[in-house]
Amino acid sequence: MHLENGIVLNVETEDEGKRLDIYLSDHIKDYSRNSIKKLINDENIKVNNFFVKASYKVKPKDNVEIIFPTTTEIAIEPQNIPLDIVYEDDDIIVINKPKGMVVHPAPGNYRDTLVNALLYYTPSLSQINGSLRPGIVHRIDKDTSGLLVVAKTDTAHIKLAQELKEHNITRKYRALTEGVIKEDCGRIDEPIGRHPIDRKRMAVVSKNGKRAITHYKVLERFDKNTLIEAKLETGRTHQIRVHMEHIGHPIVGDPVYGYRKQKFNLKGQLLHAKELSFLHPITNVPLKFKCNLPEDFLKIINILRVK
Structure with a gap:
């Protein structure tokens, strides 16, 4: 409320x-x-x-x-930052967010976010989440790229938030993991909460965690890595990153949950929100969106394929 x-x-x-x-x-x-x-x-x-x-x-x-x-309360400055808009109508905007962009302002970081760009692009954004997060229904991490839906009206926002709560929004990611995953597919059902010592990290915890479920499917295996599709059933903070680390296959390039020594010169994890499906909050028409892997992700995949 x-x-x-x-x-x-x-x-x-x-x-x-x-x-x-x-x-x-x-x-x-x-x-x-x-x-x-x-x-x-x-x-x-x-x-x-x-x-x-x-x-x-x-x-x-x-x-x-x-x-x-x-x-x-701080007035958030609209900024002329290019947006990759995949779809837009009177109620919603679907955006392909680039790696390196924070979704919304927070204390200490009030510029160069997706919200700054949205405020410049349109005055029509829902106000359900206040002045720091206008239109923001769900988030993806700064160094995770890919699709997310933004609400332009409060009515659309409320309905999308309800769809999200009831797990009716399908979110499929591509991730490159460390190591070779033997199983062709799997389901990780492990609770996630704040790390008991490092409060800036999330972790699989035995108490005070929230249920988190991630489904994964192997798409391609390499000598020391695996390309997977990960599907969120729940939406906890850093969920895919934490779950893959938990099973011994952290995401390549992850500065928080990945290997300390990275073999590729990357800025952030190779994790991309590739597919997004939901019912339109006003018309109830099924919508499905896809976007291509970003260049840095494709570059590493191509390097691994020729080895």
Whole structure:
């Protein structure tokens, strides 16, 4: 639920027992744990209409109300950044995001994002997620390229968000992994949460994680690598990257979850959101989009094929 200058979260069973600050850092991606503690200490957060400490252990059905101080509102500057628009109508835009572009502004990074480019391109973007994330229904990582859908109206945004929640949006990726995967296909069903030590990383965790399911299919095997198709059933932060590392086949070029010594001079992981399918939020017409692999990805594939 969204307020005029905040949000309300309802604690689910899988989050039971988490400290309030940890719970919120898991659910509010743009705020660090220290920033969240400040919000708590400044009495900008209530649980069941009461102010509590950061150490409060959340319980299922707790009502957590977060008010973001208006003084933190920053006017996001429209920037003339080229966009690769795959499809557009009065309700949605489908974009092929390049590697290296952050999807939306966040503290410390208010320029050169997809949102900056969108604001220059069109004034028509949904306001469901506030001024920092207009139109943004779902995200892909900075160094992951590929397709994502943007909502131009609040009605379209709400319906797309519901489709996403009900796993009715199909997202298929291409990834080049380290090592040779023996199985032709597989299903990874492992919970993902914040790394217990390094809070900037995600990890497969035994507690305080959310269920995450990734399906993968081998497309091509090389001497020491595998090209796969990965299909998301859920949409956790860094899900494919974390799951592939977990099974011993991290994605080539991944600076966080990949090998320390990389054999290719890459800037970021070879992970590309190649296919996106969903029902149009207004007309209910089935839509399916595909885009080609970016040049750096194709270059490495071609190198591996001639070895």
